[in-house]
Amino acid sequence: MNHNPPLPPASPLSPRPLHHLAHDRRRVLMAAQLRAHGVSAAETNEQCRPGGPWQQLLPGVVLLHPGPPTSEERLHAVLLYAARQSAPAGVPVQPDAEKPYRPTYREAMITGLAALNLHGFSCAPPLLSLEQIDVLVPRLRRLRSTGCARIVRTPDLPAAEQATGVPVAPVPRALADAVAQLTDANVVRRLLTEAVRGGHCEPATVVRELNRAKLLSRPHVVDAVDSLLAEGRAVAEDGLYRMVHEYGLPDPVWNVDLRLPGGPHLGGLDAYWPEQAVAVELDTRAPRQGLRQDDDEVWSEYARKREHLERLGITVVHVTPRKLRDAMEQQAAVVRTALMAAPDRDPAAYVVVLPR
Template identity: 30%
Template sequence: MRIEHLRERSDLGVISTTTLKSLGVADPWRRCASGGPWQRMYPGVVLLHNGPPTPDQHLTAALLRAGPGAVVTGSWACRRHGLPARSPEIHLLVPGAARGSGSLILERASPMPPSSDVGGFPVVSTARAVVDACRFLRSVDEATALVAAAVQRRLCTPDELRVEARTNRYGTKLAREVLRDLGRAESVAERDARRLSRKIRLTTPHWNATIADASGLVIARPDAWYDDVGLAWEIDSRAFHYGPRDYERTLARNSRYAAAGILVVQTLPTRLRDSPEAVARELKAAHRAAAARPRPAVHVVEVR
């Protein structure tokens, strides 16, 4: 059979050896030998060219190997949802017993979680994908960043993540620790800011409290609010705050701070990470300056 007909029977050039044999290809593996025109992806799965597979071809081959009913979870599902996740392993959930191969992880799930079509592939919810991805991470910072991205992009809620992390699936300890330590899904920088604030023993601030003026007009929701002196601390992460139109909103926020007489310290996450001593000095100096002038007539209207 001509290669064009084989490609028509394949999915993105991925095809099973069973299908190839039914189409008259007696020895598919011979064409997958070194220098051959095809390549073996997994046992029983062939790619009809010998160049580098695309991510979609990788995932198609993995699902074909896993069999009917398999769904994508973990880091590959996170990426399908638009989240940063770097693990190369493809993690699939399957309804029955199955064996993985190489970087393919096949895990039996009972019951199978709900999934939806994302770009032509069956993908679990964002919350399930994030928790499963965290199961294969070893870095608290990586797990915190992934959880933060999921929540701050409003792809899932902290409660949805907690529900997934409370299950008995092996390896959810890291995800549970991140959610417990943070109290809410936040960025690595915000977590570091909390630690620094405790270390320099400033008045314990409100975190992510909504601040309003005397007339009730909402001014902002700073990352940290030192209510005793009326000082705001903003961790202005480019990753989360400087997307489309966010720069304009940041300028408007700072104008509202100025109009209300609020001092504000703005810190980049890179400085918080690389120069915490310098940030601590700046924060303490700002706190002294705020304490030396009359406190503005503002108040907390909501604390999370």
């Protein structure tokens, strides 16, 4: 005879299987994940009643405490809502308490102002001040913006970057998504300027993304882009000055125009060594591609200028801001080689050097 007392009936409605989450810093779960813990939909609804211990942040997304969500909890709630869910819901019924659950988010990433905040932009607003958090998903996903989640669609989802454990869109894409929602020219200008000044990305990359998003028809965005290009040139010029001094190159004459004696204007140069007939030109005009209808003419004129100078025996070293930032030593070696090779070349034509 079995003298063991009968076991009490199991209660599938009890939220006790979630006790291991009490010390997890992110207590946000999908309703489907709660069901995997044995918590029924009815019990979830009961727990989320007004004044109850849980709350529903977004459709199908539950916060396992009654207070206001933290900025981190809002981010993860938005990602849980937007991410493509695996089947089953992804949380084991008996998870290892030593290894708290960390979700993975398929086909979803934070973008816009929230992403810029996570990338470290000082002029981006605090996360808790954002009424909605932008989340980037593939174009064909069947989702709608609701609550604190604003759905942003794209035909080509970029590779996500990680910031504070959250998948975020790359800076150029996040910038474009933020600018799409902004009408304040000063705010747009500050964001674009910080992107370049803070070394987050090159002006060309930003402008390409803005052009792809069809934002360059907006006057306040075009004005901000002009400021962006000016900022990009200032940063590049500073890098060129540092390259010359840090790597011991002889001092050139800076920012000059060249002319043939009594003849036409040959063009402006950022740095020129008259004795060696070596010139450096910064390529900061590339971002303008796509902004003006006369781009082909601008580039044709640029190519003609370079070819003309080289026919006159002047060596032109073409330097981009990215090369100065990422490979300054290599660029200094290219310029030094051109200077050292000057005695082996035919003498250059005489040109008049004027301040620009």
